[in-house]
Amino acid sequence: MAEKLKIATTSLGGCFGCHMSFLDIDERIIDLFDLVEFDRSPLTDIKHCSEYVDIGLIEGGVCNSENVHTLREFRKSCKVLIAVGACAINGGLPALRNFIPLEECLAESYLTGEGIDNPQIPSDIELPLLLDKVHPIHELVKVDYFLPGCPPSGNAFWRFITDLAAGKTPTLPYDLVHYD
Amino acid sequence: MSENTLTIDGKPVHFKDGDTIMEAAIRAGIYIPHLCHDPELKPQGNCKMCEVKVNGRNCSACTFPAAEGQKVLNNIKELNENRRIIVQMLFVEGNHLCPGCEKSGNCKLQAIAYSVGMMEYRFPLIYPKREMDTSHPDILLDRNRCIFCEMCVRAGREVDGKEVFAISGRGIGNHLIVNSPSGLLKDSLLEVTDKAANVCPVGAIIIKRHGFEVPIGQRIYDKKQIAEVSVATEKVLEEKVHG
Amino acid sequence: MTWSESKQEKVLAIVSKHEIRQTRLLQILREVQDEFHCVPKNALEIVAAELGLARTKVEGVVQFYSLLSLEQQGRFHILFSDSITDQFQGSRELMDYLSAKLGVKPGQTRSDGKVSLGFTSCTGLCDQGPAGLVNGHWLSRLNESRIDRIVDLVEREVPVSSWPLEFFHVEDNIQSPGLLLQSPIDQGEALKQLVREGFEEIFMEINRSGLRGRGGAGFETAWKWRFCAEGPEDYSGSSLVDKNERFVVCNADEGEPGTFKDRILLNSYAHQVFEGMTVCAGIVGAKQGFLYLRGEYLRLRPQLEAILANRRAKNFLGKSILGRNGFDFDIEIHMGAGAYVCGEESALIESLEGKRGVPRVRPPYPIDRGYLDQPTVVNNVETFAAVAAIAAYGGAWFATQGTDKSKGSKIISISGDCERPGIYEYDFGISIAEILMDCGAENTLAVQVGGPSGGIISGKEYHRKLAFEDLGTGGSFMIFNKKRDVLEIVRNFTHFFAHESCGFCTPCRVGTTLLKNEVDKICDGHATSLDLVGLSSLAKFIKTASHCGLGQSAANPVLGSLSHFPQAYKDRFKDVVFEPGFDLDESLETARRMSARDDPWAHLEQ
Ligand SMILES: Cc1cc2nc3c(=O)[nH]c(=O)nc-3n(C[C@H](O)[C@H](O)[C@H](O)COP(=O)(O)O)c2cc1C
Ligand code: SF4
Numbered sequence A: 001m002a003e004k005l006k007i008a009t010t011s012l013g014g015c016f017g018c019h020m021s022f023l024d025i026d027e028r029i030i031d032l033f034d035l036v037e038f039d040r041s042p043l044t045d046i047k048h049c050s051e052y053v054d055i056g057l058i059e060g061g062v063c064n065s066e067n068v069h070t071l072r073e074f075r076k077s078c079k080v081l082i083a084v085g086a087c088a089i090n091g092g093l094p095a096l097r098n099f100i101p102l103e104e105c106l107a108e109s110y111l112t113g114e115g116i117d118n119p120q121i122p123s124d125i126e127l128p129l130l131l132d133k134v135h136p137i138h139e140l141v142k143v144d145y146f147l148p149g150c151p152p153s154g155n156a157f158w159r160f161i162t163d164l165a166a167g168k169t170p171t172l173p174y175d176l177v178h179y180d
Numbered sequence B: 001m002s003e004n005t006l007t008i009d010g011k012p013v014h015f016k017d018g019d020t021i022m023e024a025a026i027r028a029g030i031y032i033p034h035l036c037h038d039p040e041l042k043p044q045g046n047c048k049m050c051e052v053k054v055n056g057r058n059c060s061a062c063t064f065p066a067a068e069g070q071k072v073l074n075n076i077k078e079l080n081e082n083r084r085i086i087v088q089m090l091f092v093e094g095n096h097l098c099p100g101c102e103k104s105g106n107c108k109l110q111a112i113a114y115s116v117g118m119m120e121y122r123f124p125l126i127y128p129k130r131e132m133d134t135s136h137p138d139i140l141l142d143r144n145r146c147i148f149c150e151m152c153v154r155a156g157r158e159v160d161g162k163e164v165f166a167i168s169g170r171g172i173g174n175h176l177i178v179n180s181p182s183g184l185l186k187d188s189l190l191e192v193t194d195k196a197a198n199v200c201p202v203g204a205i206i207i208k209r210h211g212f213e214v215p216i217g218q219r220i221y222d223k224k225q226i227a228e229v230s231v232a233t234e235k236v237l238e239e240k241v242h243g
Numbered sequence C: 001m002t003w004s005e006s007k008q009e010k011v012l013a014i015v016s017k018h019e020i021r022q023t024r025l026l027q028i029l030r031e032v033q034d035e036f037h038c039v040p041k042n043a044l045e046i047v048a049a050e051l052g053l054a055r056t057k058v059e060g061v062v063q064f065y066s067l068l069s070l071e072q073q074g075r076f077h078i079l080f081s082d083s084i085t086d087q088f089q090g091s092r093e094l095m096d097y098l099s100a101k102l103g104v105k106p107g108q109t110r111s112d113g114k115v116s117l118g119f120t121s122c123t124g125l126c127d128q129g130p131a132g133l134v135n136g137h138w139l140s141r142l143n144e145s146r147i148d149r150i151v152d153l154v155e156r157e158v159p160v161s162s163w164p165l166e167f168f169h170v171e172d173n174i175q176s177p178g179l180l181l182q183s184p185i186d187q188g189e190a191l192k193q194l195v196r197e198g199f200e201e202i203f204m205e206i207n208r209s210g211l212r213g214r215g216g217a218g219f220e221t222a223w224k225w226r227f228c229a230e231g232p233e234d235y236s237g238s239s240l241v242d243k244n245e246r247f248v249v250c251n252a253d254e255g256e257p258g259t260f261k262d263r264i265l266l267n268s269y270a271h272q273v274f275e276g277m278t279v280c281a282g283i284v285g286a287k288q289g290f291l292y293l294r295g296e297y298l299r300l301r302p303q304l305e306a307i308l309a310n311r312r313a314k315n316f317l318g319k320s321i322l323g324r325n326g327f328d329f330d331i332e333i334h335m336g337a338g339a340y341v342c343g344e345e346s347a348l349i350e351s352l353e354g355k356r357g358v359p360r361v362r363p364p365y366p367i368d369r370g371y372l373d374q375p376t377v378v379n380n381v382e383t384f385a386a387v388a389a390i391a392a393y394g395g396a397w398f399a400t401q402g403t404d405k406s407k408g409s410k411i412i413s414i415s416g417d418c419e420r421p422g423i424y425e426y427d428f429g430i431s432i433a434e435i436l437m438d439c440g441a442e443n444t445l446a447v448q449v450g451g452p453s454g455g456i457i458s459g460k461e462y463h464r465k466l467a468f469e470d471l472g473t474g475g476s477f478m479i480f481n482k483k484r485d486v487l488e489i490v491r492n493f494t495h496f497f498a499h500e501s502c503g504f505c506t507p508c509r510v511g512t513t514l515l516k517n518e519v520d521k522i523c524d525g526h527a528t529s530l531d532l533v534g535l536s537s538l539a540k541f542i543k544t545a546s547h548c549g550l551g552q553s554a555a556n557p558v559l560g561s562l563s564h565f566p567q568a569y570k571d572r573f574k575d576v577v578f579e580p581g582f583d584l585d586e587s588l589e590t591a592r593r594m595s596a597r598d599d600p601w602a603h604l605e606q
């Protein structure tokens, strides 16, 4: 049997909904384990990508500096990078803040909003800084494939990954393509 | 060939005097993708989705007059690729957050995007700042989703006999304005039964309190492609309007 | 807010001066703008009510034309031309200088309401730049000392009408006259010939001359007139049958950056231009003509009105011209208001009707259904000047010059890097090399023939010829020497198109902005070779899919430079697979500042 494909997954500015939906492949996950092995992923708790990963699945858009580092690590390690879900593809709901200046967002959250005592903007080198806008991942790195949906269905994940594992360009039938 | 016949992708199509290529196609049950055309409204040709090749030349099917012996190419790779670019442009131009949009599943822009296989945005997003008008008791105007097809503008003028909407600005700064002293929808003549309130192909003009009524899976374009839906509904309308 | 009665009176007076006609909407709004330094909401409502138009229609017009504004502008509104030749002459630096002195930024109005600044597309003074406009009037040859004086006049609130005349001085700057400019006709000469020889005979002379339109597209003038006179619908076999009203329009929009030859024709040869229009009117049977004058040429208007009055007095215009029964014709001047697309003939007609300048669907063409849906001839200023000369001197006089396919001469406007910018007239068929020699251009990197919508050529092609069959031009001829950066030129032109797109059709409305962003990315050094693939497919798409000539040529600067100067792109590319199109570290700046951090983790590499 051919060597298993190595898959890494992560969520940047996302809600983990895409990851949850991935698990909707249900019992097929057993078949999946015959084909692939998981590298860095919240499913394995491995913290960094191996040097060489076949497929990287990215959920979520790029909101902060840590997202940038993570995305770059994935791009560096993964032969094929897939933007998964609305947020990775167009910023998604987190991008709603793009219409409000970051200055106002931070002030509302930490300084002037209701119910805040001891107003201050957190300043700790452990904390990632916010970018002034949320970006879809294709604006920061080259992306090979896009898997739309909010979230994409388990069936869409299954189809995409089995196509890739079979060495085919992934294609989705009409009823598996949706943006919501 | 008999008189008043042209071909679309090799298939003979009869047309009536005064027809555009689009009108002839609709009557013949052939789908040419479009976002700014409606049989009841004067064709305008702004979305450029219906661009076909007429004897080798690119033309907008919705405005180009049908003529004897024209060889029209419609469903070909090159044109469908162009159509994909157009939907991608419309998606990055506005703010289309489909997961939160009441029109999702029933939206023509989305449906065409599905049918031309749009998986990604291709271009960097523009994220324009656009205003929402929630003032009207029954109708919502969310300019974030407007694609400037001017269907609402024309429907008001031509069908409802009211001047409600207009395009203002220029170029990428275009924006939809409302004819009322306050500039708000609530002070305009728009009523929920007007064609202008119901013609929007996307989720920019929405009738309130009907959002998310139909469950996912049963919405217009969940299972059926827009070609099928469009041919079925517009043929009837076309025959009603132009015979 | 109540509006004072005197203000209302003023608006009403303007509307009634224009006979409460809807077609005069743009003219009315221009005057309102002049009066109030904006189109106030109240004025907008009054105009709409008086004309019986929806307020949205009026607002749509205001927001379409860049010289009109809903926001209050300064009592002195100063615009600098942002054309590439003005930029290369230091206009941006001068704007910084002016802006610092006045304490107001471009695009803003100073809080005391005295002054506002901004940039505008080419003002047609490229040979005497850096140039600009103050309250719509030309400012030529700007430099620091002139700006010091302007600042002083503004601060002392000296009305523009009392500013030193030299500020507004604009020369014809004819460096090398040719066929037309050397032999202007005597006033009335063409018309006398027309009345003497008959309309059909003069039409034959124009046909014989082989004259093709000088506005760019090069359509045969005689044929255009024939179509208009006959009108496809009421074609009855015999020519010049008149069932419809017909119109003659002179296209003096001259918006293509780098073109200023119509400025000279209107300044010094206006009689001849009007005479050409009148000849056309006689032949096609039109009673009414329009000169559509670009808003930036406001300064020419009074003298043009005077010439029209003079011609009426001589019966070169009016009823029964030169005694010929039924030969009635008059000309009205309509001003544009800052929209390049209005040079496109069908957009121009919309604008003449007082609307937004959105190009119409064609067919039908203007010769069939133009102004008010009536058959309309639209020709360029130079075309009409040539018509008058041909009527006076005969078709052969013209046809013996030039090349087989491009008869006669062409007036070109030379600007950019050369010793002697200005107006040159050549017989068609002249080589680019000869032109460069004449105007004293050295070390030439590239020539932009036909303006941003035309093409860029490099040294290998200077043997090519000026002619419709080789290098066509409406008159713009910009020269760039080897100190210039091709990509800066491409950037300027691409911004121009994005600014001027009317927004009607998707490919151009969205595409020109995407193209602009992509070229910015390249110029800012964030692009990689991957960007190139996207850039050229986007450019080709815009070119093939757009509704009108503007969109169809908007990608020419990118496509032309990609094929002629590929190295310019390669030099900018990063040796990485991909880079973001925005400055990553910069986009952390707000968060950095607000959380008072500057540690290494508070920064990002591009
Ligand atoms: C975007 C655009 C701008 C144009 N600008 C002008 C112009 O400023 N002057 C002009 O004469 N023609 C201009 N044209 C060409 C006109 O549409 C038209 O072809 C011309 O006025 C016809 O006159 P001619 O036959 O005498 O050249 C422009 C065309 C386009 C598409
Ligand atoms: S209008 Fe259509 S494309 Fe836009 S967000 Fe709504 S569903 Fe999506």
Ligand code: SF4
Pocket (backbone or CB within 6 Å): B145, B146, B147, B148, B149, B150, B151, B152, B153, B165, B176, B199, B200, B201, B202, B204, B205
């Ligand atoms: S609101 Fe809807 S119908 Fe009106 S122009 Fe926008 S997209 Fe078209």
Ligand code: SF4
Pocket (backbone or CB within 6 Å): C341, C358, C359, C500, C501, C502, C503, C504, C505, C506, C508, C509, C546, C547, C548, C549, C550, C551, C552
């Ligand atoms: S090509 Fe551009 S200028 Fe022409 S109609 Fe389309 S948007 Fe307007």
